[in-house]
Amino acid sequence: MTTIDQNSRRRRPVGLIALDETAASEGYTLYAPLTGTGEVYLIDLHGRTVHRWNLPYRPGRHARLLGDGTLAYNGVLPGERALFPMWHKYRGGVMLRAAPDGTVLREHRDPLQHHDAHHLDDGRVLYTALEPLTGAEAAEVRGGVPGSEAEGDTVWADTIKEVGPDGELLWSWRASEHLDRAAYPLHEAYAREHWPLINSVTPLRDGNILASLRSVSAVVIISRETGEILWRSRPGAVSQQHAPTELEDGRLLVFDNGVFRPGHDVPYSRVIEIDRTSGEIAWEYHDPAREFFFAPFMGSAQRLPNGNTLVTDSPSGRLFEVTEDGYLCWEYVVPHFAGYGEQEVRGLFPSEPNAVFRAYRYAATRKTVETGAAIIARTCWAESGSSLRRRSAGAPPGWQTRALGRGARR
Missing domain, CATH: 2.40.128.630 (Lipocalin)
Structure with a gap:
């Protein structure tokens, strides 16, 4: 007898759902699953993971790439009491920077x-x-x-x-x-x-x-x-x-x-x-x-270089891109499902969600992407303004950068 998964979101397709490469804005999308244990993913337009960070705290609530190539990450401070029923759902407490290999470089705490x-x-x-x-x-x-x-x-x-x-x-x-x-x-x-x-x-x-x-x-x-x-x-x-x-x-x-x-x-x-x-x-x-x-709670939007908009439908773990006239040209559903660790939050949200607070797109002008693990290990990711460039150790930059959000409205 086949047992049917009772998680409605998990029964539906995940990963890359749709891509129109003629309309989508080139680049890589960064997200951190809210119910993860500290994983942050950078994916290409085809939904392939090109880099992953593993941090020591679960998200509280998102991550961003900074100009020096480090990752800015907001995590949940362990062991804190619930100030009110929803507190464990959206509290943080740890604000850190991490190297590409996940090493914590700096940390500030505020419970x-x-x-x-x-x-x-x-x-x-x-x-x-x-x-x-x-x-x-x-x-x-x-x-x-x-x-x-x-x-x-x-x-x-x-x-x-x-x-x-x-x-x-x-x-x-x-x-x-x-x-x-x-x-x-x-x-x-x-x-x-x-x-x-x-x-x-x-x-x-x-x-x-x-x-x-x-x-x-x-x-x-x-x-x-x-x-x-x-x-x-x-x-x-x-x-x-x-x-x-x-x-x-x-x-x-x-x-x-x-x-x-x-x-x-x-x-x-x-x-x-x-x-x-x-x-x-x-x-x-x-x-x-x-x-x-x-999306009854959470969500974000980011203007992209070509005038498109990246949208984070947070509760559904759905990331999608639309043109100025509303044409959906890219869609990806986060495939990582897990329950919240705190009992107070599990009581309010008993399912295992694939939620994401915010996602960010980092632009590059070169179309060819090497995704081998050995290549990624020798690579540092850096942001200039709000764009991404790839630099291999000991080599000149292979990708040019474009400022993000500066494209004229069409």
């Missing part, structure tokens, strides 16, 4: 770090963390499900920190100090344990800070000088969004999850460009059958 840590080439790290609000401060937070605070009637509020290579605190920001409670209330369906739930933090070219506030459905720009809010997305423009990034023309590319989207009874996710001057949506991608693409 209250969660979601995002943006590593800069000069060794600084900008990241999100928590601080407890109790008593009157907790009561001032608006919205959410009444009585759903964390232990001790605590509301955990977000902070943003920047540390130097030696761990010295260089800059910090507190939501409790700079956010108007009335202007940034929690959605009525959310627990009051965490406010406003910053899931992304990125420095802008002008030095200010771009942040995504999920539980209040807002993208904001924070003044690095004063800490004040310089800009926010229009109400209703985004719904529980993730991963805003700045494009070359100043617009913001946002993964808009679409949970509780006003005026829509069928939820769907989309990727949008927001014009910062007008606040209007200047470009949008959603699946032709909108309900077929819906």
